Amino acid sequence: MPSSEQLAQLILSGITQGSIYALIALGFVTIYNVTGVINFSQGEFAVIGAFVAITLSQKVLLWHGQMTASLEWPLPVAALIGVATAVLIGALLYRLGIQPSRNASPLSQIVVTIGASIALRGLVLLVWGTDPYRLTPFTEGPPFNLFGAILTRQSVWVMGLTGVFVVSLFLFFKYTLIGKALRASSANPGAARLMGINPQQMGLIAFALSAGLSALAGIVVSPVTFTTFDRGLMLSLKGFVAMIMGGLTDPVGAVVGGLILGVVESLAAGLISSGYRDAFTFAILVIVLLFRLGGFIKGRKGEALERAGL
Amino acid sequence: MKNKLNILISVVAVFGLLLAACATPTTEAPKPTAAPAQPTAVPATKAPEPTKAPEPTKPPEPYVIGVFLSSTGPASSLGLPEVDTVNMMAEQFNKAGGIKGPDGKMHELVVKMYDDQSDPTKAVEAVKKIVESDKAVVIVGGTTSGASIAVNETVTKAKIPFISVASSSAIVTKADGTQHEWVFKTPQQNLPVAQVQIDWLKAKGFTKIASVGVNDAFGKDSMGAMKKAAGDANIKLVWEGTFEPKTTDFSAQITAIKAAAPEAVIVHAVPAEGAPFTVQYRDLGLTAPLVHNHGIGNQAFINTAKAAANNVLFPIGKILVIDQLAANDPQKPVINKYIADYTAKFNKAPSSFGGHAWDAMIMVKMALEAVGPDSARIRDFLETKIVKFIGISGVFTIDAKDHTGIGKESLVLVQIKDGKWVYVDPKDYAKAP
Numbered sequence: 001m002p003s004s005e006q007l008a009q010l011i012l013s014g015i016t017q018g019s020i021y022a023l024i025a026l027g028f029v030t031i032y033n034v035t036g037v038i039n040f041s042q043g044e045f046a047v048i049g050a051f052v053a054i055t056l057s058q059k060v061l062l063w064h065g066q067m068t069a070s071l072e073w074p075l076p077v078a079a080l081i082g083v084a085t086a087v088l089i090g091a092l093l094y095r096l097g098i099q100p101s102r103n104a105s106p107l108s109q110i111v112v113t114i115g116a117s118i119a120l121r122g123l124v125l126l127v128w129g130t131d132p133y134r135l136t137p138f139t140e141g142p143p144f145n146l147f148g149a150i151l152t153r154q155s156v157w158v159m160g161l162t163g164v165f166v167v168s169l170f171l172f173f174k175y176t177l178i179g180k181a182l183r184a185s186s187a188n189p190g191a192a193r194l195m196g197i198n199p200q201q202m203g204l205i206a207f208a209l210s211a212g213l214s215a216l217a218g219i220v221v222s223p224v225t226f227t228t229f230d231r232g233l234m235l236s237l238k239g240f241v242a243m244i245m246g247g248l249t250d251p252v253g254a255v256v257g258g259l260i261l262g263v264v265e266s267l268a269a270g271l272i273s274s275g276y277r278d279a280f281t282f283a284i285l286v287i288v289l290l291f292r293l294g295g296f297i298k299g300r301k302g303e304a305l306e307r308a309g310l
Numbered sequence: 311m312k313n314k315l316n317i318l319i320s321v322v323a324v325f326g327l328l329l330a331a332c333a334t335p336t337t338e339a340p341k342p343t344a345a346p347a348q349p350t351a352v353p354a355t356k357a358p359e360p361t362k363a364p365e366p367t368k369p370p371e372p373y374v375i376g377v378f379l380s381s382t383g384p385a386s387s388l389g390l391p392e393v394d395t396v397n398m399m400a401e402q403f404n405k406a407g408g409i410k411g412p413d414g415k416m417h418e419l420v421v422k423m424y425d426d427q428s429d430p431t432k433a434v435e436a437v438k439k440i441v442e443s444d445k446a447v448v449i450v451g452g453t454t455s456g457a458s459i460a461v462n463e464t465v466t467k468a469k470i471p472f473i474s475v476a477s478s479s480a481i482v483t484k485a486d487g488t489q490h491e492w493v494f495k496t497p498q499q500n501l502p503v504a505q506v507q508i509d510w511l512k513a514k515g516f517t518k519i520a521s522v523g524v525n526d527a528f529g530k531d532s533m534g535a536m537k538k539a540a541g542d543a544n545i546k547l548v549w550e551g552t553f554e555p556k557t558t559d560f561s562a563q564i565t566a567i568k569a570a571a572p573e574a575v576i577v578h579a580v581p582a583e584g585a586p587f588t589v590q591y592r593d594l595g596l597t598a599p600l601v602h603n604h605g606i607g608n609q610a611f612i613n614t615a616k617a618a619a620n621n622v623l624f625p626i627g628k629i630l631v632i633d634q635l636a637a638n639d640p641q642k643p644v645i646n647k648y649i650a651d652y653t654a655k656f657n658k659a660p661s662s663f664g665g666h667a668w669d670a671m672i673m674v675k676m677a678l679e680a681v682g683p684d685s686a687r688i689r690d691f692l693e694t695k696i697v698k699f700i701g702i703s704g705v706f707t708i709d710a711k712d713h714t715g716i717g718k719e720s721l722v723l724v725q726i727k728d729g730k731w732v733y734v735d736p737k738d739y740a741k742a743p
Contacts, residue, residue: 002569003568003569005568005683006565006566006568006569008564009561009568009594010561010565012561013561013562013565017559024371040545071397072654085661092319094317104684115662125382129386129388130382130383130384130582131386131463131581131610131613131614132558132587133588134586142315142595143593143594143595150595152593152594152595154593211550224559224590225558225586226558226586226589226614228556228558231557231558240452266561266562269562270561270562270565270566274551274553274554274557274562274563275525275552275554277554277562
């Protein structure tokens with residue numbers, strides 16, 4: 001039987017991981033609400049943001065050892081540029097991939113994002129190779145002891161910053177003009193257009209915003225779980241599962257779903273078998289799809305869900 | 311207008327990508343950098359692609375050998391030094407005119423090199439190609455135990471001798487204990503490595519250990535060896551578990567290890583998983599000493615784990631600490647020459663894995679010189695004529711009962727201190743780390 005300390009440790013690790021899934025899922029939901037596209041390259045932005053920040057803040061070998069980057073800029077600067085790079089690539093993805101195909105079916109657009117994720121992953125592999133890298137932890141110092149479990153300082157950063165990002169995003173949507181325009185576009189694209197809101201501009205902003213969010217997630221979790229070139233795929237899929245758990249269109253549901261997913265996954269890996277960690281995630285996906293398509297949170301079903309015909 | 315802009319941006323983006331891909335020059339040595347020893351500069355190829363030595367311009371016919379190693383994938387930090395070593399040695403041999411066959415003539419050595427991408431399935435494909443279209447007379451390779459085991463059937467059916475550079479005993483040993491006829495290997499088995507770890511545990515007086523490893527052929531074989539060696543020494547395994555390849559989150563395993571409270575933790579992995587595990591182990595505040603196996607014998611482990619690598623112990627061949635060993639060690643001249651050649655050509659220190667490839671290539675050269683391009687006779691040569699051969703991994707004596715040829719005597723215990731490898735004398739085991 002697991003001791004209470006073991007349980008506490010597993011739950012804390014789960015919340016740390018779950019925070020990242022929550023941020024990725026938020027990105028999914030934002031893009032889906034505004035453009036109707038499920039962007040499967042969300043996870044790649046996390047990886048790109050983290051790798052750019054790592055390259056700028058440490059000595060790193062690139063292009064299979066043919067080039068060394070030893071800029072070693074301060075971490076906040078490197079992180080900012082990492083996020084900016086991801087935002088740029090997200091905007092380019094929208095401009096080159098989604099906007100031109102806006103008259104195609106949503107399924108075709110999803111395939112475009114899948115293709116983009118493969119291309120981005122290949123690019124990351126070319127530049128950074130297969131080795132794992134990590135950002136240095138944001139603050140040095142001994143870990144904390146909570147209910148007998150160890151909470152590293154970086155985990156505190158992960159959970160704290162996730163909370164900050166989520167709250168900022170909600171404030172953004174509720175109180176800023178652009179946020180309201182984004183919500184208007186997702187609630188009723190036709191009416192929004194009549195009010196002078198440009199759907200293409202909104203799509204661009206949604207993609208850029210989500211890419212930035214994912215990059216922040218990738219940067220903040222890199223010191224905890226290392227970043228490898230292929231981490232993006234699993235992050236995308238798990239963020240997607242969290243989004244489904246939350247009901248596909250509900251941001252609050254996505255965040256809650258992400259946290260729950262992280263904890264369940266961690267408990268399953270720790271108590272049942274670590275080999276089944278990923279299998280468990282997809283088992284949850286199947287269960288949710290079969291029994292509760294609207295997600296676990298009753299009564300929260302967005303208009304876009306009906307638009308999607310689900 | 312918008313459409314033209316889209317097309318222009320798309321074209322520029324695609325063009326840029328193409329330029330980036332084509333601009334990766336196929337250089338053999340990286341630009342000199344001040345960076346410490348790192349995995350090498352061989353560009354990654356996504357699909358198996360042969361590289362050819364220059365075309366022979368005259369008879370006699372070249373000797374063709376097939377090589378498959380992991381230049382990409384999680385085992386690339388092991389495979390790249392092996393690839394570099396093979397290329398370096400082929401170049402050395404051919405610069406001297408080639409290999410002198412039993413007919414007295416100099417034959418060029420042609421190496422057909424493939425990348426198995428750390429994937430046993432691709433390894434089998436590569437070996438099938440080597441056997442069927444390249445018509446190689448001997449095969450070297452198999453960076454990972456999984457790949458080496460997977461190609462066994464193919465090389466046995468084709469009756470082509472294969473020298474593996476991986477460590478699992480299952481590569482050469484059948485279930486009944488006899489050796490696979492056509493397969494040899496140069497790294498030490500995992501059992502002698504476990505025995506060195508047990509010697510250290512006994513010196514420390516530890517009786518409770520945890521054993522954690524990667525869930526593939528290498529990890530499982532190594533864990534099995536530790537289980538056996540611990541059982542023989544009356545040391546209790548209070549916890550045993552695995553993690554999947556490419557995992558980077560070990561909170562589940564580390565949490566369980568903490569609850570089991572072992573006196574030491576034995577880790578069976580290569581740097582791709584071993585380094586993140588070590589970092590997270592230290593982060594989560596566990597203090598029991600960490601002992602790895604010979605899967606981390608390269609700089610990549612120290613580069614990834616950084617400060618967490620401090621005080622990690624692991625048994626390994628002598629190459630990493632050769633300058634700290636006795637002056638009359640018979641392996642010193644051989645190892646020092648390899649280190650000098652490798653460092654001069656690639657501008658970084660070699661690893662134990664490159665050493666395994668060196669041993670295999672020299673054995674191939676000896677065989678070709680003695681019996682020429684005859685697979686069956688090469689196999690017989692390898693089985694009977696490698697006696698007290700001073701190599702880099704150890705002093706080899708191969709016979710029909712033992713296709714590896716080296717054991718515990720070829721290993722030393724090394725401690726990582728401040729990013730450097732430090733030799734631990736057996737009489738100092740109780741004091742380390």
